[in-house]
Amino acid sequence: KNLLILKRFNLLKLLNIQFCCWYMSQTVYDIEMILFLCCVTEISIVHGDIAVLNDSLKNADPCTAKGCKWPKTGKYVYVPYIISSAYSQEERNIILGGMESFHLSTCIRFVPRTSDDQGYIYFESKDRCWSFVGRQGEKQYLSLQKNDCLYHRTVQHELLHALGFHHEQCRSDRDKYVWIYTKNVEPGQERNFDKVPTNNLGTPYDFYSVMQYSKYAFSMNGQPTIVARADPNFDWGRAKHMSSNDIARINKLYECK
Numbered sequence: 001k002n003l004l005i006l007k008r009f010n011l012l013k014l015l016n017i018q019f020c021c022w023y024m025s026q027t028v029y030d031i032e033m034i035l036f037l038c039c040v041t042e043i044s045i046v047h048g049d050i051a052v053l054n055d056s057l058k059n060a061d062p063c064t065a066k067g068c069k070w071p072k073t074g075k076y077v078y079v080p081y082i083i084s085s086a087y088s089q090e091e092r093n094i095i096l097g098g099m100e101s102f103h104l105s106t107c108i109r110f111v112p113r114t115s116d117d118q119g120y121i122y123f124e125s126k127d128r129c130w131s132f133v134g135r136q137g138e139k140q141y142l143s144l145q146k147n148d149c150l151y152h153r154t155v156q157h158e159l160l161h162a163l164g165f166h167h168e169q170c171r172s173d174r175d176k177y178v179w180i181y182t183k184n185v186e187p188g189q190e191r192n193f194d195k196v197p198t199n200n201l202g203t204p205y206d207f208y209s210v211m212q213y214s215k216y217a218f219s220m221n222g223q224p225t226i227v228a229r230a231d232p233n234f235d236w237g238r239a240k241h242m243s244s245n246d247i248a249r250i251n252k253l254y255e256c257k
Helices: 002-014 089-105 152-163 244-253
Strands: 016-023 029-036 043-046 050-053 076-083 108-112 120-124 129-131 139-144 178-180 226-228
Touching: 076 089, 089 108, 089 152, 089 244, 129 152, 139 152, 152 244
Parallel strands: 029 129, 076 108, 076 120, 120 139
Antiparallel strands: 016 029, 016 050, 043 050, 129 139, 178 226
């Protein structure tokens, strides 16, 4: 029994669970549970059961330099996957379409998993929308809940997490481009606007990134939580698909030719 408890504790030490949100509309949010199993240094337990890193996280996660990038074979980066049989054919087609969009503009190739593949993505309808960040080296879940998450942009968003990317508003240079109005943020959701040192891969801040929060994300009073410095009236809405900068970051990180 003591050994089991120790194993569970050691597993907890390996997990850095950060609750984030991708804004879907002005009234509905899909909460992501972003799980990290790479590059763990020191962690703290917050809110009772959430393990977080004490050091910084990055847009292109630091673990991409230490083993959580998906391996490249020749010209392509092959990412094995399995789609749960619980999805209907129509739902499968949405997931497949999201993966195919990467094939058209990057060197990423999502391929059905074979018995030889140790690391792979398993698409399943769990609670809400979430993904591990980067390759974990074993079966890693990517949750797309049936009723809330099966949209092209959501599939792309979660796959970008799986490839090693974080949210746009977490960038180290975001204060040059936006103001964060925490006074308008729902109590307890302030962490979703934490700024961290990021590796931005030489790309500019992108309001149209599929990884960017809405202007009203987590608003408790209908007032903006994120405001563009250049034009406070600018409302970028929500991305319907990856931007050119999202694509450029993938191609730079994975050295696509």
